Amino acid sequence: MVYAVAATVLGYALVPVLRGPLLQLLCLVPLYAMLNLHPRQSAWMGGWMVALLLLMLAVMTALGRPDFVPRAEALRIALAGFVIGALTLNAMHFGRVRLQLKAQRAELTEAVGRVQDLVIHDPLTGLLNRQRMQALLQEEATRQDRSGQPLTVALIDLDFFKRINDTQGHAAGDAVLCGFADLARARLRETDAVARWGGEEFLVLLRETDIQAPALTALDRLREQLRERALVPGAPQWRLDFSAGVAARRPGESLSALLERADRALYAAKAAGRGCTVFSGSGADEPPVRSCAR
Numbered sequence: 001m002v003y004a005v006a007a008t009v010l011g012y013a014l015v016p017v018l019r020g021p022l023l024q025l026l027c028l029v030p031l032y033a034m035l036n037l038h039p040r041q042s043a044w045m046g047g048w049m050v051a052l053l054l055l056m057l058a059v060m061t062a063l064g065r066p067d068f069v070p071r072a073e074a075l076r077i078a079l080a081g082f083v084i085g086a087l088t089l090n091a092m093h094f095g096r097v098r099l100q101l102k103a104q105r106a107e108l109t110e111a112v113g114r115v116q117d118l119v120i121h122d123p124l125t126g127l128l129n130r131q132r133m134q135a136l137l138q139e140e141a142t143r144q145d146r147s148g149q150p151l152t153v154a155l156i157d158l159d160f161f162k163r164i165n166d167t168q169g170h171a172a173g174d175a176v177l178c179g180f181a182d183l184a185r186a187r188l189r190e191t192d193a194v195a196r197w198g199g200e201e202f203l204v205l206l207r208e209t210d211i212q213a214p215a216l217t218a219l220d221r222l223r224e225q226l227r228e229r230a231l232v233p234g235a236p237q238w239r240l241d242f243s244a245g246v247a248a249r250r251p252g253e254s255l256s257a258l259l260e261r262a263d264r265a266l267y268a269a270k271a272a273g274r275g276c277t278v279f280s281g282s283g284a285d286e287p288p289v290r291s292c293a294r
């Protein structure tokens with residue numbers, strides 16, 4: 001744009017027959033600025049155009065060329081300067097409006113992102129919420145039906161969590177839930193998904209995993225880390241544990257039936273003394289398997 005303005009003003013000075021069209025062409029520059037330039041850039045371009053026109057008027061007047069009548073050209077340049085000034089002000093206004101709209105779009109995008117995040121995540125722990133996990137389970141079940149890849153879920157319940165709320169307060173209980181969520185994100189595989197299922201219960205979706213898969217050792221690592229960490233504020237001596245019910249989806253099995261088996265396995269783990277994992281196999285005739293080593 002700087003080059004175009006300079007070339008147009010030079011052509012105005014050197015080609016008398018094109019002075020009218022070139023002056024009109026020069027006034028189009030602020031219109032282009034409305035769509036592209038920052039308000040400060042628009043102001044700079046307007047000043048640049050007027051300054052070049054005045055400089056050209058002074059130089060041509062000093063040269064005294066017969067085809068350049070200073071009084072007539074001064075009147076033309078004054079009118080052009082008025083038009084350029086008005087268009088520049090409009091370009092600055094549109095530039096400010098464009099910046100405001102850009103900022104509003106950015107705010108709206110951020111707000112939509114926050115809303116989407118709230119829709120699929122638990123507000124306390126940041127884990128997936130129950131609704132999003134149910135949708136993921138349906139997607140994985142459909143994928144399993146097509147590919148035959150195994151699918152396993154683990155329902156986890158923090159042992160004696162009510163005692164924390166009763167003795168340390170609900171704030172301490174919230175801190176424990178957040179601490180467990182951080183541990184779960186760190187210790188489980190990236191391909192797995194974990195959700196807060198409700199209260200102190202968490203559901204882990206183990207993709208392409210069966211009961212015998214080494215991936216289930218992630219639950220053991222999670223248990224070990226949980227036992228080693230002091231997650232209860234004000235009670236560093238308190239060590240936590242969890243009970244877990246693990247179920248592998250059978251071919252064609254509904255999600256409600258899968259979750260019911262995981263829930264029964266969880267209750268069996270609690271009945272076995274807590275701090276246990278009970279596995280419900282993929283076969284209908286397979287008995288539950290307990291893993292309660294301490």
